Amino acid sequence: MGIMNKVMNGLSGNLNEITPDALQKEYGMYLMEGEVINTGFKLVRDVVLFTNKRIIDFDKQGATGQKMRVNYINLSSVIHVSAETAGFGVDDSEIDIEYIASPYFKANGGVTVVKKSFEFPKSYNIQPLYRYLQEIAYHNHEAINS
Incomplete structure (x- = not known):
């Protein structure tokens, strides 16, 4: 992907894929013991990592990007995933993740569910990532309801 396409994707809110090695060098200090980056994406200055745990x-x-907020979603809390593939023209692909944000996963604890959306450029094939997240959501759903 050329530099102009990357700039346009960044301006339109699309995530650009970055190699796990490059992400490990810059963000490895934020990983837990045994955590491995599967894939990651960058949007201008913001970054999202998909690891084996979170x-x-x-x-x-800020103006310089020195200040940074780090948030995470435990994969064990993901309960629903939906995808919208890119259409004709300037449409983008999107993956929506619903996860349990409350500390207790059972209904008697007052479960709070939150939705987070990620937009991807039309050129990125979201199907493998969707399948990975969908399998996690399915297993979590089965474990919670067993």
């Missing part, structure tokens, strides 16, 4: 969202703030 989805980690780095939100760089």
